[in-house]
Amino acid sequence: MSQPLLPCPSCQRHVFADACACPFCATQLRVCGVTRAAAASGQLSRAALLAAGAAALAGVAACGGPAMPTPAYGAPVDASADAPPDAGHGDSSVADVPLQELGPVDRLIEAPPQDADIDRPVVPIYGAAAPVQRKPVP
Amino acid sequence: MDGRTGPSLPLAPRANPARRHLPLAPVAREIDRTWRPIYAVWELTLACDLACRHCGSRAGRARPDELSTVECLDLVRQMAALGVREVTVIGGEAYLREDWVDIVRAIRQAGLLCTTTTGGRGMTPERAQAAAAAGLQAASVSIDGGEATHDRLRGVAGAYQSALLAAANLRAAGIKLSVNTQINKLSMNELPDVLETIIGLGAYAWQIQLTVAMGRAADAPDVLLQPEDLLLLFPLLARLKTRCEEAGLTLWPGNNIGYFGPHEAHLRSAFGPGHSSSCGAGCTTLGIEADGAIKGCPSLQTDPWTGGNIRDAPLQDIWERAAPLRYNRDRTVDDLWGYCRTCYYADICRAGCTWTAFSLFGKPGNNPLCHHRALEFRRVGKRERLVQVERAPGAPFDNGRFEIVVEDIQP
Numbered sequence: 001m002s003q004p005l006l007p008c009p010s011c012q013r014h015v016f017a018d019a020c021a022c023p024f025c026a027t028q029l030r031v032c033g034v035t036r037a038a039a040a041s042g043q044l045s046r047a048a049l050l051a052a053g054a055a056a057l058a059g060v061a062a063c064g065g066p067a068m069p070t071p072a073y074g075a076p077v078d079a080s081a082d083a084p085p086d087a088g089h090g091d092s093s094v095a096d097v098p099l100q101e102l103g104p105v106d107r108l109i110e111a112p113p114q115d116a117d118i119d120r121p122v123v124p125i126y127g128a129a130a131p132v133q134r135k136p137v138p
Numbered sequence: 139m140d141g142r143t144g145p146s147l148p149l150a151p152r153a154n155p156a157r158r159h160l161p162l163a164p165v166a167r168e169i170d171r172t173w174r175p176i177y178a179v180w181e182l183t184l185a186c187d188l189a190c191r192h193c194g195s196r197a198g199r200a201r202p203d204e205l206s207t208v209e210c211l212d213l214v215r216q217m218a219a220l221g222v223r224e225v226t227v228i229g230g231e232a233y234l235r236e237d238w239v240d241i242v243r244a245i246r247q248a249g250l251l252c253t254t255t256t257g258g259r260g261m262t263p264e265r266a267q268a269a270a271a272a273g274l275q276a277a278s279v280s281i282d283g284g285e286a287t288h289d290r291l292r293g294v295a296g297a298y299q300s301a302l303l304a305a306a307n308l309r310a311a312g313i314k315l316s317v318n319t320q321i322n323k324l325s326m327n328e329l330p331d332v333l334e335t336i337i338g339l340g341a342y343a344w345q346i347q348l349t350v351a352m353g354r355a356a357d358a359p360d361v362l363l364q365p366e367d368l369l370l371l372f373p374l375l376a377r378l379k380t381r382c383e384e385a386g387l388t389l390w391p392g393n394n395i396g397y398f399g400p401h402e403a404h405l406r407s408a409f410g411p412g413h414s415s416s417c418g419a420g421c422t423t424l425g426i427e428a429d430g431a432i433k434g435c436p437s438l439q440t441d442p443w444t445g446g447n448i449r450d451a452p453l454q455d456i457w458e459r460a461a462p463l464r465y466n467r468d469r470t471v472d473d474l475w476g477y478c479r480t481c482y483y484a485d486i487c488r489a490g491c492t493w494t495a496f497s498l499f500g501k502p503g504n505n506p507l508c509h510h511r512a513l514e515f516r517r518v519g520k521r522e523r524l525v526q527v528e529r530a531p532g533a534p535f536d537n538g539r540f541e542i543v544v545e546d547i548q549p
Contacts, residue, residue, distance in 0.1 A: 004411070005398075005411070005413055005483075005486060007402075007403040007412070011400055012400040012401070012402075012403060012404075013398065013399065013400050013402070013510070014398050014402060014403070014413050014483070023482060
């Protein structure tokens with residue numbers, strides 16, 4: 001199963017949540033290959049810190065938060081079964097900087113909307129979904 | 139001849155009787171039981187009172203062996219048992235079947251949502267009221283441009299006014315109204331006006347889809363969008379999406395409105411993951427032809443994509459054990475070809491709409507009607523152009539064949 005996708009905060013094109021940089025506009029999205037010591041010693045630029053924060057937010061989404069596996073035609077799918085255990089954390093050989101070590105950062109990436117309502121209308125391929133919940137005819 | 143509608147369209151020959159299909163696999167696998175058809179689109183009849191130039195099924199005459207009322211009611215029972223939650227009845231024109239209201243009522247009594255998609259030419263107040271009384275919850279009326287464009291595409295003078303009247307009749311009967319629109323070279327520039335019309339009609343949703351090179355649409359390839367056209371279309375759609383939000387209208391991009399360009403998150407903000415996904419045919423979607431043929435998607439070509447017939451096997455067996463319905467459950471990146479095989483989004487998108495790709499090339503797995511792809515070609519000074527090299531033979535649900543020409547963008 002692939003990584004979840006999130007829009008790049010710069011160019012808005014979707015990028016895999018574990019990407020270090022946007023492949024389309026080169027915006028840095030997460031701090032890859034940076035040690036905790038470097039972060040702690042203040043060697044990271046503000047941009048890198050923000051990018052790391054965004055990556056951490058993306059990681060939260062990828063680990064069972066709002067980002068869901070891609071449902072066909074928008075039908076609800078259980079995310080928990082398919083989410084990879086290291087989603088959003090990239091290469092385990094380097095320590096990505098966790099959000100809490102960076103202090104408050106802006107919410108750079110807007111997480112996709114919740115999709116937990118199993119009874120919401122499905123996304124149709126013909127017309128538009130019926131706007132009411134399932135209710136048997138009396 | 140009416141100058142607005144052009145030469146009359148020849149009706150397709152009556153569809154062939156349903157064919158026998160390959161035997162079902164001996165057993166269902168775990169994955170076949172995991173996927174369930176949440177949404178079914180059911181062609182109740184191939185009879186139609188319009189002659190749309192983009193109609194993939196070349197609808198007009200009823201099939202020679204359409205399901206009886208008893209067979210339809212049994213199919214409703216089987217769909218409910220299999221987990222279907224919403225059924226959209228279509229045609230042709232669903233209302234041309236005399237028992238269509240009985241089928242709608244049965245769907246609702248089985249606890250399923252029921253909607254319809256219609257050209258609206260014969261959606262009289264009486265029909266709308268009968269459908270509402272049976273429990274029909276929503277209807278999507280097709281509006282494909284301004285009046286002249288709509289009438290030209292729909293093949294009948296007056297079709298536009300009929301659609302507007304149908305919309306009014308449906309709303310008066312208490313049925314929620316949505317609108318669907320084909321996007322092609324004739325309608326694309328008229329979309330802003332179409333949207334304002336839709337807002338005025340009081341619709342709650344607008345579904346848009348690209349016209350696909352199938353059936354009669356394959357007979358007029360010049361009307362179809364080229365990949366390069368998407369570079370203009372998507373910024374326009376993004377503006378229209380914003381307008382929809384202002385008006386409280388939900389925009390539903392169809393499954394072939396793709397994929398993954400800079401407007402994706404905006405256009406699909408109403409979708410769970412916020413972006414398009416791969417084809418759901420045979421995974422969450424079920425298509426039924428009026429003679430009982432079962433497909434993963436109603437739009438797919440009949441012969442290669444029919445898993446079986448409801449007259450030969452139970453619906454659950456066809457769903458779980460027919461190879462054509464298993465296709466998307468098993469598909470991987472290895473099944474892709476051309477640009478899509480190498481695409482950044484390959485494992486998520488898997489070439490998007492199977493129907494669109496198959497209609498162009500006679501096989502799925504490569505879809506040039508993609509915004510991301512057009513952007514990437516433009517980035518290197520190139521564009522793709524689709525050239526028809528084989529015409530469609532003229533039967534319902536047929537397609538021709540196209541080839542891709544890659545060429546430099548002229549300054």
